[in-house]
Amino acid sequence: MSMPPSGTFDYVLTVPERIGDNGFECRAAVRKAIVRTGDRLFDSRLVGTTPLVRVADAGLTPDASPQRPAVMRSRITLTAASRQQATVSEASFHVDTALVSSMRPGDELHLARTNCGGLGLSVLRGGELVVAVGAVTAVPLGPKVRATIPGDLIEDATAVFQRRDPGFRFRECPVEVSVSSSRSILYGPRRNIEDYRVFLVHGFLAGVPGTNECGAIYHTGACPDAAAAASAMLMDGHALSMCTWEQ
DSSP: OOOOGGGOEEEEEEOOSOOBTTEEEEEOEESSOOOOOSOHHHHOBTTOSSOEEEEEEEEEOTTOBTTBOOOEEEEEEEEOSSSTTBSSSEEEEEEEHHHHHTOOTTOEEEEEEOTTOOEEEEEEETTEEEEEEESGGGSOOTTTEEEEOOHHHHHHHHHHHTTTOTTOOOSEEOEEEEETTEEEEESSSEEEETTEEEEEEEOEEOSSSOBOOEEEEEETTTSOHHHHHHHHHHTSSSOOEEEOOOO
16 A cells, blocks of 8 residues: 555755755745645645755765665755644655755756655756656656656566466566657666666565665766765665654
8 A cells, every 4th residue: 555645745946046065955845736635644745845955964874885885975854844734844865965066056856755655856957857866757857858667568578477377477667768769678777878877776666555666867977977876775765764743
C-alpha cells in the first residue's frame, strides 16, 4: 500500500540572487494546486504547502561506505510554515555540496517525495535540465529530457518468460531515458545520451508499494559527474530525516 498524499511533497522554488558560501534559503510552494477534499490525508503535504527551504553545509559523510560515498555534503532542510496542512514540522536530506555549487541564481529547483517514499530533485535553467537526482521520474526534466519506467515493455517481456514460468516477475524494472530523439533503456550504471549523462544506482524495485528508481541525469559540463552520482547515492533508501510537531 502506498502512502497518502500527506506523506508526499512536490515543491518548486527559484534559487535566490544571494547565494552565500554556506548555501541559501528561500520559500518553496507546491508545484500543482491542491484540490481540497476535507480529508487531511489528501489535503496535507509532508511539510505543508509553502515550506522554508534552507541549503547549508553539512560536512563530510559519516560512516561512509560503497553505498554512502565520502563527500562534502549540503543539507537541504524543509521547514513547515505552520501546522496547517503539514504532517511534520521539518524534513531534511543530503546531497553533494558540489551539486549545490552548480546551481545559479534564477534556477528552478524542484523537490519531490513520492507515494513510495522516493526522493527526487531537479534543477532547470531557462527551462532546460541541468541535473536531476534520486527518483528522476518524479521531477520535471524540461522539454527535451524524459524518464519513465517502460511498463508496456516490461509487461510484454514478463509475458514471454511466463510462458515457461507463470510466476515469473521482474525484481527490478529498468529506466527509459530519452533526450530529444535519442532513447536508452538502462539497467547498467552509466550511459551518455547526446549532451547528457545518466548514472543509475538501481531501477524500480518490485514490492508493496515498491521502491522508486534512483539515479542521476545531468548535462555534460553543467554538473560534475562525481557530484551527481554521489548525490543520487545519498538520496537512496531511507535518506529523509523528519521532526514531528512538539506537543
